[in-house]
Amino acid sequence: MAVVKFTLNGKAQSVDVEPRMPLLWILRDVLAMTGTKFGCGGGFCGACTVHINGSPVRSCQTLASGLNGKSVTTIEGLSADGMSHPVQRAWIEEDVPQCGYCQSGQIMTAAALVAKAPNPTDADIDEALHGNLCRCGTYQDIRRAVHTAARYRRAQIPADEKAQEKGVLA
Amino acid sequence: MIATQFIRVKKLNRRSFLQAGATAAGGLMLGFYLPEKSPLAAQTSSAAPAKLNAFVRIGADDSVTLMIHKSEMGQGTVTSLSMLLAEELECDWTKIRNEFPLVDPAYGAMMGAYGSLSIRTSWMPLRQAGAQAREMLISAAAQKWGVDKSQCRAENNNIVNTASNAKLSFGSLAEDAAKLPLPQVKLKDPSQYQLIGTSKKRLDTPAKVNGTATFGLDIKRPGMLYASLQRCPVFGGKVASFDATKAKSMPGVKNVVQISNGVAVVADNTWAAAEARKALTIQWDEGSRANTSSASLRQMFADLAEKPGANARKSGDAAAAMSGAAQKLEAVYEAPYLSHAPMEPLNCTAVVTDDSCEIWVGTQIQSVAQQTAAGITKLPPSKIAIHTEFLGGGFGRRGGADFIGEAVEIAKALKGTPVKLTWTREDDIQHDTYRPASYTKFAAGLDADGWPVALTGTVVCPSFGGLRNGVDSTGVEGIVTHTYDIPNQDIQYHPPDAGIPVSYWRSVGFSQNCYFMESFIDEMAAATKKDPVEFRRRLLSKDPKNSRYLNVLNVAAEKAGWGKPLPAGHYHGVGIVNNLGSFNAQVAEVSVNQGKVKVHRVVCAVDCGQIVNKAGVTQQIESGIVYGLSAALKIGITLDHGRVQQTNFNTYDPLRIDEMPVVEVYLVENHENPGGIGEAATPTIVPAVINAVFAATGKRVRSLPIKAESLA
Ligand code: FES
Ligand code: FES
Numbered sequence: 096m097a098v099v100k101f102t103l104n105g106k107a108q109s110v111d112v113e114p115r116m117p118l119l120w121i122l123r124d125v126l127a128m129t130g131t132k133f134g135c136g137g138g139f140c141g142a143c144t145v146h147i148n149g150s151p152v153r154s155c156q157t158l159a160s161g162l163n164g165k166s167v168t169t170i171e172g173l174s175a176d177g178m179s180h181p182v183q184r185a186w187i188e189e190d191v192p193q194c195g196y197c198q199s200g201q202i203m204t205a206a207a208l209v210a211k212a213p214n215p216t217d218a219d220i221d222e223a224l225h226g227n228l229c230r231c232g233t234y235q236d237i238r239r240a241v242h243t244a245a246r247y248r249r250a251q252i253p254a255d256e257k258a259q260e261k262g263v264l265a
Numbered sequence: 266m267i268a269t270q271f272i273r274v275k276k277l278n279r280r281s282f283l284q285a286g287a288t289a290a291g292g293l294m295l296g297f298y299l300p301e302k303s304p305l306a307a308q309t310s311s312a313a314p315a316k317l318n319a320f321v322r323i324g325a326d327d328s329v330t331l332m333i334h335k336s337e338m339g340q341g342t343v344t345s346l347s348m349l350l351a352e353e354l355e356c357d358w359t360k361i362r363n364e365f366p367l368v369d370p371a372y373g374a375m376m377g378a379y380g381s382l383s384i385r386t387s388w389m390p391l392r393q394a395g396a397q398a399r400e401m402l403i404s405a406a407a408q409k410w411g412v413d414k415s416q417c418r419a420e421n422n423n424i425v426n427t428a429s430n431a432k433l434s435f436g437s438l439a440e441d442a443a444k445l446p447l448p449q450v451k452l453k454d455p456s457q458y459q460l461i462g463t464s465k466k467r468l469d470t471p472a473k474v475n476g477t478a479t480f481g482l483d484i485k486r487p488g489m490l491y492a493s494l495q496r497c498p499v500f501g502g503k504v505a506s507f508d509a510t511k512a513k514s515m516p517g518v519k520n521v522v523q524i525s526n527g528v529a530v531v532a533d534n535t536w537a538a539a540e541a542r543k544a545l546t547i548q549w550d551e552g553s554r555a556n557t558s559s560a561s562l563r564q565m566f567a568d569l570a571e572k573p574g575a576n577a578r579k580s581g582d583a584a585a586a587m588s589g590a591a592q593k594l595e596a597v598y599e600a601p602y603l604s605h606a607p608m609e610p611l612n613c614t615a616v617v618t619d620d621s622c623e624i625w626v627g628t629q630i631q632s633v634a635q636q637t638a639a640g641i642t643k644l645p646p647s648k649i650a651i652h653t654e655f656l657g658g659g660f661g662r663r664g665g666a667d668f669i670g671e672a673v674e675i676a677k678a679l680k681g682t683p684v685k686l687t688w689t690r691e692d693d694i695q696h697d698t699y700r701p702a703s704y705t706k707f708a709a710g711l712d713a714d715g716w717p718v719a720l721t722g723t724v725v726c727p728s729f730g731g732l733r734n735g736v737d738s739t740g741v742e743g744i745v746t747h748t749y750d751i752p753n754q755d756i757q758y759h760p761p762d763a764g765i766p767v768s769y770w771r772s773v774g775f776s777q778n779c780y781f782m783e784s785f786i787d788e789m790a791a792a793t794k795k796d797p798v799e800f801r802r803r804l805l806s807k808d809p810k811n812s813r814y815l816n817v818l819n820v821a822a823e824k825a826g827w828g829k830p831l832p833a834g835h836y837h838g839v840g841i842v843n844n845l846g847s848f849n850a851q852v853a854e855v856s857v858n859q860g861k862v863k864v865h866r867v868v869c870a871v872d873c874g875q876i877v878n879k880a881g882v883t884q885q886i887e888s889g890i891v892y893g894l895s896a897a898l899k900i901g902i903t904l905d906h907g908r909v910q911q912t913n914f915n916t917y918d919p920l921r922i923d924e925m926p927v928v929e930v931y932l933v934e935n936h937e938n939p940g941g942i943g944e945a946a947t948p949t950i951v952p953a954v955i956n957a958v959f960a961a962t963g964k965r966v967r968s969l970p971i972k973a974e975s976l977a
């Protein structure tokens with residue numbers, strides 16, 4: 096066992112775990128943060144996607160030993176209220192999820208995409224989300240929702256300011 | 266843990282989501298509440314909501330809770346069933362809460378979601394439950410006011426006195442209403458529907474975009490341990506002996522238990538259990554199937570296809586018609602075993618004590634889960650509580666209870682300790698109850714004008730649905746159910762003893778047989794260079810009962826621009842099916858480049874009778890198409906030395922977003938009885954693509970998945 100210190104959704108976090116334990120299981124079983132999903136354990140499905148220092152990574156392939164000093168964001172930390180991130184808003188607007196199981200991973204990958212590509216093409220979306228499987232087949236809705244999310248994000252800064260003035264965002 | 270989740274969801278519902286509702290969710294909001302307390306726990310709360318019937322609870326706070334007695338696996342049941350109830354209850358759609366109830370005879374002898382039956386079996390009872398609750402609230406209000414019931418009507422969570430305009434809220438009437446007898450009710454005429462037939466956003470979306478939706482795999486109970494089970498790699502094999510010394514010394518390991526399906530490692534987290542499992546040394550008695558391979562099975566199926574089988578469909582004199590035919594076609598079609606591979610790996614959490622068993626699971630059939638646990642624990646069903654969680658996909662896989670039985674066996678060995686059994690993805694792909702492989706040998710006789718006069722077929726497909734007069738309908742549906750005008754038919758069936766566990770896979774026998782049949786029909790059309798759509802039209806137009814069938818064919822052809830010029834290198838193919846009370850036709854537009862098939866666009870016309878939620882039907886059609894496309898283009902299970910060769914999503918790789926065509930869905934609206942929709946579109950896409958590939962290359966693909974070599 097070894098103590099690992101990192102930042103989780105903006106807060107200091109320390110866990111005492113096996114150095115080889117994947118971040119996925121630290122989140123799910125040690126910290127009871129089950130929004131990040133187990134789909135394959137092999138890096139093939141993207142259900143376990145989180146951000147490390149802003150980039151999307153597969154938490155099932157990220158070992159505890161490499162986490163020290165890193166900043167981890169999970170679906171639970173994407174927005175303060177669980178719905179106001181542009182990608183979450185777009186997912187609600189376009190009603191994307193079916194079973195929903197893959198969606199945390201889809202949303203985390205999409206959030207990283209729209210953060211760096213203000214106006215992604217279908218080809219950009221397909222390339223970024225190629226690693227995220229959805230067995231329910233929500234791909235067409237995902238494409239549409241990423242475009243919507245990008246639009247929300249382009250308009251986000253003034254929208255956020257307006258919202259805060261009215262106290263809508265808690 | 267449970268309490269925290271409750272508060273979290275509630276907070277989201279009441280505050281944040283209410284506020285976001287106007288902008289992000291278009292005013293729609295709903296909390297997904299945890300199931301009611303287990304009957305095993307003492308229930309003393311006096312503020313419990315009043316139970317008007319098995320489906321409707323109304324709280325003094327005016328909350329309306331609808332019991333969703335079918336599993337939510339993505340097919341939109343929570344939303345569509347709520348629409349049925351709310352349509353008659355006249356409750357404020359935005360204030361609805363939902364719960365998954367415990368098993369109860371009120372929810373049917375076989376409580377669950379299977380066979381695309383959820384709407385079909387809920388259509389009457391849920392509207393009735395909503396109407397009953399409404400009438401009881403009206404009666405309670407009429408009594409309070411001392412007026413006649415006819416003077417009162419329900420509106421937006423209130424009963425209104427139409428003479429005085431006075432109002433009483435549902436919440437203030439619920440307790441009195443619950444004491445009244447269940448009334449006879451009259452249901453709305455379709456012209457009065459306000460919710461049914463509209464397009465509603467899913468009620469479960471908000472919880473599914475922020476990680477709060479609780480799936481089976483997300484359950485955590487106090488003191489819970491985590492299990493991983495090593496099964497025999499050969500189907501039907503057993504543990505001969507094992508040595509767990511090394512596994513027991515691994516970090517976090519608490520116990521090692523042998524159960525009927527193998528050896529389970531129990532540890533303090535999922536990863537530790539799975540890691541330690543790799544350190545088990547197990548001697549297997551591999552049984553009689555250790556030499557099975559895909560080649561040996563294929564030979565077995567092919568040999569059987571040469572022998573007479575059980576009669577599955579017979580009309581006219583196929584042999585005579587065949588010998589008199591101007592032209593004869595023969596073809597053998599094959600489909601592989603398929604794994605369901607729902608996104609959420611199978612899992613089940615159970616705790617067993619001397620007099621109770623409690624289970625948290627994403628199951629499609631709660632009644633079977635309960636019976637399975639009763640068989641293992643020897644407890645009466647009343648002592649077994651099945652808590653239904655969201656399912657991360659089902660597709661038929663979660664209709665089985667093998668994984669539930671395993672968890673209960675492990676929990677029984679660790680009495681009093683909650684145990685969560687999690688399957689790895691490798692377990693899932695290598696120990697599924699598969700869509701059976703199938704081998705079908707067809708012949709058709711055409712007359713001098715190219716119209717079919719005879720169809721014969723021998724279907725070889727493992728049975729799991731039970732034999733009736735030697736035939737398992739799940740093996741032949743789609744071939745014996747078509748309604749083409751072919752006067753002489755003789756379809757026979759063999760159930761081979763292949764030794765591979767098989768079961769229901771989204772759209773069941775239609776999943777392969779619609780491909781076989783619709784592709785062979787295409788071969789008949791091609792034999793005399795007839796247009797595939799026109800050919801089908803002619804074979805369907807004689808019988809007026811085919812009008813809905815013909816209609817979807819015509820709509821799909823028109824919307825797809827059938828017969829009109831396509832971009833260079835693009836070709837159309839068509840497929841149609843009538844399954845589970847719904848009709849759909851699909852036109853696929855594909856191109857083939859050096860053997861690589863790309864599907865650009867799919868047009869689907871669907872007639873599923875009365876639609877409850879338009880958005881839900883469209884979602885399910887898209888979903889079914891993606892599921893079928895994976896089978897057409899990419900996935901298949903193969904066997905060697907009795908073992909499944911595929912392991913994970915690298916070697917069993919379903920459709921990904923960059924392979925997703927544009928899908929257009931056209932709904933035919935009517936008030937016919939609702940048909941099933943969750944499985945409707947999966948079969949049709951396969952022949953639509955295969956027939957388009959033929960149009961593009963002149964090559965007829967007769968086994969799946971398509972292999973680039975066969976087209977290059
Ligand atoms: S669980 Fe990590 S990629 Fe599938
Ligand atoms: S929504 Fe079910 S797997 Fe994507």
